[in-house]
Amino acid sequence: MNFQKKQCVAMLLAGGQGSRLMVLTENTAKPAVPFGGKYRIIDFPLSNCVNSGIDTVGILTQYQPLELNEYIGNGQPWHLNRSHGGVQVLPPYARSKKSEWYKGTANAIYQNIPFIERYDPDYVLILSGDHIYKMDYAAMLRYHEQQGSDCTIAVRTVPIEEASRFGIMNTNEDGSIYEFEEKPKKPKSTNASMGIYIFNWKVLREFLIADEEDPKSSNDFGKNIIPALLESGHKLYAYEFQGYWKDVGTISSLWEANMELLGTEPEFDLSDASGNRIYARNYAMPSSFIAKESKNENCLVAEGCEIYGNICHSVISNGCIIESGAIVEDSVIMPNVRIEAGAIVRHAIVGEDCVISRGAVVGGSFGPGEEKSISVIGKGKVIPANEAVKPGEIR
Amino acid sequence: MNTTMGVIFANIYETSLGDLTNKRTMASLPYGGRYRQIDFSLSNMTNSGIRHIGIITKHNYQSLMNHVGSGQEWDLNLEEGGLEYLTPFAQGHNGFWRGKLEALNDAIDFFILAKEDYVVLSDSAVLCAVDLNEVVENHIASGADVTVMVKDGISNGVKQLDMAVKADEDGKVTDIAVDYCADESYLACMGIFVMRRDYLIRRVTEAVARSYYHFERDLVMYAFAKLGAKVNAYRFQGVALFNESTAEFFQNSLKLLDPEVRHGLFNRSNRTIYTTVRNEVPSYYGVDSQIDDCIVADGCTLEGCAERSVLFRGVTLGKDAKVKESIIMQDCIIGEGAELECVILDKDVVIGPGKRLCGTKEYPLVIKRGEIV
Numbered sequence: 001m002n003f004q005k006k007q008c009v010a011m012l013l014a015g016g017q018g019s020r021l022m023v024l025t026e027n028t029a030k031p032a033v034p035f036g037g038k039y040r041i042i043d044f045p046l047s048n049c050v051n052s053g054i055d056t057v058g059i060l061t062q063y064q065p066l067e068l069n070e071y072i073g074n075g076q077p078w079h080l081n082r083s084h085g086g087v088q089v090l091p092p093y094a095r096s097k098k099s100e101w102y103k104g105t106a107n108a109i110y111q112n113i114p115f116i117e118r119y120d121p122d123y124v125l126i127l128s129g130d131h132i133y134k135m136d137y138a139a140m141l142r143y144h145e146q147q148g149s150d151c152t153i154a155v156r157t158v159p160i161e162e163a164s165r166f167g168i169m170n171t172n173e174d175g176s177i178y179e180f181e182e183k184p185k186k187p188k189s190t191n192a193s194m195g196i197y198i199f200n201w202k203v204l205r206e207f208l209i210a211d212e213e214d215p216k217s218s219n220d221f222g223k224n225i226i227p228a229l230l231e232s233g234h235k236l237y238a239y240e241f242q243g244y245w246k247d248v249g250t251i252s253s254l255w256e257a258n259m260e261l262l263g264t265e266p267e268f269d270l271s272d273a274s275g276n277r278i279y280a281r282n283y284a285m286p287s288s289f290i291a292k293e294s295k296n297e298n299c300l301v302a303e304g305c306e307i308y309g310n311i312c313h314s315v316i317s318n319g320c321i322i323e324s325g326a327i328v329e330d331s332v333i334m335p336n337v338r339i340e341a342g343a344i345v346r347h348a349i350v351g352e353d354c355v356i357s358r359g360a361v362v363g364g365s366f367g368p369g370e371e372k373s374i375s376v377i378g379k380g381k382v383i384p385a386n387e388a389v390k391p392g393e394i395r
Numbered sequence: 396m397n398t399t400m401g402v403i404f405a406n407i408y409e410t411s412l413g414d415l416t417n418k419r420t421m422a423s424l425p426y427g428g429r430y431r432q433i434d435f436s437l438s439n440m441t442n443s444g445i446r447h448i449g450i451i452t453k454h455n456y457q458s459l460m461n462h463v464g465s466g467q468e469w470d471l472n473l474e475e476g477g478l479e480y481l482t483p484f485a486q487g488h489n490g491f492w493r494g495k496l497e498a499l500n501d502a503i504d505f506f507i508l509a510k511e512d513y514v515v516l517s518d519s520a521v522l523c524a525v526d527l528n529e530v531v532e533n534h535i536a537s538g539a540d541v542t543v544m545v546k547d548g549i550s551n552g553v554k555q556l557d558m559a560v561k562a563d564e565d566g567k568v569t570d571i572a573v574d575y576c577a578d579e580s581y582l583a584c585m586g587i588f589v590m591r592r593d594y595l596i597r598r599v600t601e602a603v604a605r606s607y608y609h610f611e612r613d614l615v616m617y618a619f620a621k622l623g624a625k626v627n628a629y630r631f632q633g634v635a636l637f638n639e640s641t642a643e644f645f646q647n648s649l650k651l652l653d654p655e656v657r658h659g660l661f662n663r664s665n666r667t668i669y670t671t672v673r674n675e676v677p678s679y680y681g682v683d684s685q686i687d688d689c690i691v692a693d694g695c696t697l698e699g700c701a702e703r704s705v706l707f708r709g710v711t712l713g714k715d716a717k718v719k720e721s722i723i724m725q726d727c728i729i730g731e732g733a734e735l736e737c738v739i740l741d742k743d744v745v746i747g748p749g750k751r752l753c754g755t756k757e758y759p760l761v762i763k764r765g766e767i768v
Contacts, residue, residue, distance in 0.1 A: 076467065301691070
């Protein structure tokens with residue numbers, strides 16, 4: 001069939017287990033984890049795609065895809081319900097010769113070469129489903145074209161003392177990359193890879209096929225494809241990104257990223273008028289009711305809530321009920337949670353559909369400068385009345 | 396309920412809501428922080444399995460079409476059936492239709508070409524969450540020609556009702572009054588009717604042939620009084636809010652603060668009321684904000700105080716502002732230290748810092764859309 005060509009196709013890697021999020025990803029893929037009161041992590045890269053004019057997005061799923069699949073649906077909330085292109089969920093599938101799971105990030109794209117070829121793209125944008133940020137991929141694509149690059153990698157500057165935790169791109173003055181070091185002990189520069197790549201499709205295709213033929217390869221972009229491209233003398237450029245970006249792959253970073261939405265001038269302003277809107281699947285819930293006896297200080301509250309208790313420095317998601325006398329501080333409450341009368345939740349992430357029964361205490365307080373250990377309650381758990389969940393405990 | 400189709404009248408009572416319906420239909424009047432009146436009629440129909448719905452409009456229906464769109468939020472963007480806008484035909488000698496009856500006649504092909512056996516007709520002034528399956532089943536069981544949905548405790552001898560009925564215990568209607576300030580012995584009609592499709596087509600055609608145009612008077616009452624038709628009253632037990640005047644709209648908005656009314660309209664388990672999505676962020680409550688007994692939608696930035704009020708999507712409430720018993724519609728900005736009491740701010744109103752506005756519960760002060768005070 002003769003399809004209309006697409007300049008750029010985005011491939012969103014959403015198959016990882018996200019095991020560092022512990023109970024939060026027990027039954028769901030990391031990109032489907034709720035964030036910021038009404039979003040899920042995947043809303044950020046998906047909305048960025050649409051806001052950058054990319055209308056063909058493949059979402060590679062593997063681990064616990066059901067919730068994610070339902071959430072994506074036909075892509076309508078992100079305006080990706082297109083008759084040509086749009087959003088498509090791409091799980092591994094059986095083939096006539098060799099059938100297998102996605103072995104690594106590069107293998108996942110390799111297995112979907114036929115999908116990409118249907119659109120005959122010039123460029124392929126590779127994204128991860130575990131980052132919170134707003135970014136104009138179109139600007140990155142323009143940079144890629146201007147530099148005549150084969151592969152452009154988005155980077156951001158990190159403090160030198162933290163650089164050894166990241167994949168570091170060592171660049172020449174013109175932005176071209178001469179060396180890539182994964183978690184270097186002695187970092188030479190501070191350009192950390194954000195896991196966002198634009199490839200010339202023809203080049204990537206060739207390297208994916210070559211990589212697949214190498215039995216020793218771990219089929220990973222960072223470990224295999226990028227080093228191979230560098231070695232063969234292809235042109236790789238670093239694209240510097242200035243705005244807010246956060247990897248929310250761990251409990252503490254997920255908690256921090258939620259807290260960074262708070263304040264009159266938050267570190268990450270979701271409602272920033274100049275920035276692009278983040279779209280999410282909306283559930284039909286009535287507006288929230290805020291009772292006289294409640295007290296809300298420095299918090300975000302989504303719709304569908306009934307708030308009778310006291311909330312301070314927290315994010316409360318859709319459909320939560322906070323009963324009279326309950327206290328929620330420095331916490332992230334995911335959708336449809338009920339916190340009963342007199343319960344106390346501090347420095348915690350409470351998963352979807354949980355019940356914190358009367359008088360239960362979750363988490364604790366920390367002094368300034370003290371390391372905060374976050375308590376986590378997995379999806380659908382019921383904490384019995386008057387029970388204590390210790391600081392840092394995971395249920 | 397594939398045997399039933401629906402039709403919604405978008406323009407009813409618009410003159411009695413003054414500035415609020417000056418540039419929009421009754422159906423697109425905002426309610427409850429994020430809804431429009433029509434969301435209730437539409438959601439009731441789709442929740443009851445009605446998948447073929449016409450919306451009859453007369454004028455000022457841009458905001459309505461903008462809101463409902465293809466009907467996708469109600470899963471009405473269907474190949475077969477789905478949503479149809481029945482906009483007016485100018486009728487040569489007399490221009491636009493004069494009443495609902497002529498409007499139905501304008502749209503008669505919509506009914507003739509349909510396949511469903513029954514039609515539910517609904518105004519958009521009365522808000523409720525109802526299972527229309529039960530109403531249609533009640534209609535069929537009663538053997539009546541027409542069923543009207545009615546509510547106790549509304550008629551008071553002062554409020555003029557479009558239609559009021561007296562009925563016996565079995566629901567058999569014994570008296571009908573139209574455009575009448577009926578006393579307590581009457582049941583108030585909620586503007587929702589059920590009849591067979593073929594019956595509707597026949598009655599509409601015959602009434603219009605005699606130059607009649609008033610649906611309640613010339614179809615329902617005429618059939619009842621002159622043709623001996625059997626009319627059945629379905630007594631609705633749930634919450635029903637009649638938003639037929641500015642004062643009623645104001646008071647009914649504040650009734651949402653009562654959990655019984657709120658949960659009666661927005662039942663979490665079923666009967667979801669759908670509306671158009673606006674991708675707003677969750678509302679932000681500042682350190683000094685004080686929000687007491689309020690309905691708050693998404694996208695608000697709240698730094699001041701609000702008491703017993705409804706705050707729609709995207710409202711900004713400045714520091715030290717005080718809002719009491721007021722309805723603040725979408726994207727209004729209330730400046731620092733401003734004070735409002737018993738006020739309805741239509742969309743996009745800006746209240747300057749320190750300004751004070753005050754109405755009363757019976758005569759709330761309405762500020763027109765987009766005004767800057």
